[in-house]
Amino acid sequence: MTVIDRIETWRLPKLLVVRVTDSDGAQGWGQTAARAADVTQAALHTLVVPVALGQRADPLHVTEVVWNAEYKMRGTFLARALTGVETALWDLAGRRAGQPVWRLLGGEAPRDIPLYISRRTRKTTPQAEIDGIHAEIAAGGYRGIKVQIGDRLGRGPEGPPGRSEALVDALRAAFPDHRLSADANGGYAAIEAIKIGRRMEAQGFHHFEEPCPFDDLAGTKAVADALDLTVSGGEQDNDMGKFERMASGGVVDILQCDLAYCGGATRTLAVARLARTHGLPFMPHSPTMSMLQVFALHVLTALPPSGEMHEWRGASDREPWAEELYAPLPAANNGLTRAVAGPGWGITVNIDRLRRAEREVFDRRSKVKG
Numbered sequence: 001m002t003v004i005d006r007i008e009t010w011r012l013p014k015l016l017v018v019r020v021t022d023s024d025g026a027q028g029w030g031q032t033a034a035r036a037a038d039v040t041q042a043a044l045h046t047l048v049v050p051v052a053l054g055q056r057a058d059p060l061h062v063t064e065v066v067w068n069a070e071y072k073m074r075g076t077f078l079a080r081a082l083t084g085v086e087t088a089l090w091d092l093a094g095r096r097a098g099q100p101v102w103r104l105l106g107g108e109a110p111r112d113i114p115l116y117i118s119r120r121t122r123k124t125t126p127q128a129e130i131d132g133i134h135a136e137i138a139a140g141g142y143r144g145i146k147v148q149i150g151d152r153l154g155r156g157p158e159g160p161p162g163r164s165e166a167l168v169d170a171l172r173a174a175f176p177d178h179r180l181s182a183d184a185n186g187g188y189a190a191i192e193a194i195k196i197g198r199r200m201e202a203q204g205f206h207h208f209e210e211p212c213p214f215d216d217l218a219g220t221k222a223v224a225d226a227l228d229l230t231v232s233g234g235e236q237d238n239d240m241g242k243f244e245r246m247a248s249g250g251v252v253d254i255l256q257c258d259l260a261y262c263g264g265a266t267r268t269l270a271v272a273r274l275a276r277t278h279g280l281p282f283m284p285h286s287p288t289m290s291m292l293q294v295f296a297l298h299v300l301t302a303l304p305p306s307g308e309m310h311e312w313r314g315a316s317d318r319e320p321w322a323e324e325l326y327a328p329l330p331a332a333n334n335g336l337t338r339a340v341a342g343p344g345w346g347i348t349v350n351i352d353r354l355r356r357a358e359r360e361v362f363d364r365r366s367k368v369k370g
Ligand SMILES: [Mg+2]
Pocket: 183, 185, 209, 210, 235, 285
């Protein structure tokens, strides 16, 4: 097997684009999660590059050696930085094999993935929210809807008073046939979450995401125990021990993780395996249209259908920078999408769009920045 010869990073305002080159000159592209690109870049350059250069160009191997070599630094920034290199290595492996990444991850055939439209605001009135959802559904044909309720981590009101309760009631009346979900982003204490959860149950909601702060496992479990509604969580996490406690301890009914927060496709599949071991559906979190959504769709294609719909940002929530940088990005059609066909992730990066980004190059032979 070839080894990693070069790692390049381009820093965009919110995230890093990463390219890995192996000792045969084969290349693959990856990306990190949005937010704190400068800190992620420092973590990638300081923690991941020195370990990864010269290693076998194998995402499973590099995941293991980086996570173990930098065990004292485990946490979100090591996971975010690892994701950039790990996803580039899957792309490289897929391109070398002439196969889509989903096949390398164990998938057998491409399939349609049902989508829910995921709303990203708490500031709207219920009526404005319903109007916005109607417009999204007219464009994308989604059969599921997720709205935001509560106040993120209980940090204080972001929207009109009484919005959450009114929205839960109004949503069912406006969309009698859709699968309804709500995401509190950790907004409630358990007792309050159960209260609004009962209201959601009365309206036939399907799923309640992060009812309590993500580190409040006891509170989240109390909500999952009290409600018939399925409770999900895990999108903030990167610790396999915590995922295990969530899955084995009845904390959630649906286990989630975000590929770019937990360290890449290898670790995401490990979380999916944990879910399967404990008889839970697995539902990745996928916040933005970019390579992040591309990665999530490949992982979903590699897994058996869970019965859950996949998170999708609609036409009102576009990412123009990603549309200019990557092609072809996945599209929604009649409420369904598919993983982009390979090889690799199937994405061509328009390198001209990276010209203004700060680029750094690390080469195995020189062991110094190029
Ligand atoms: Mg969420």
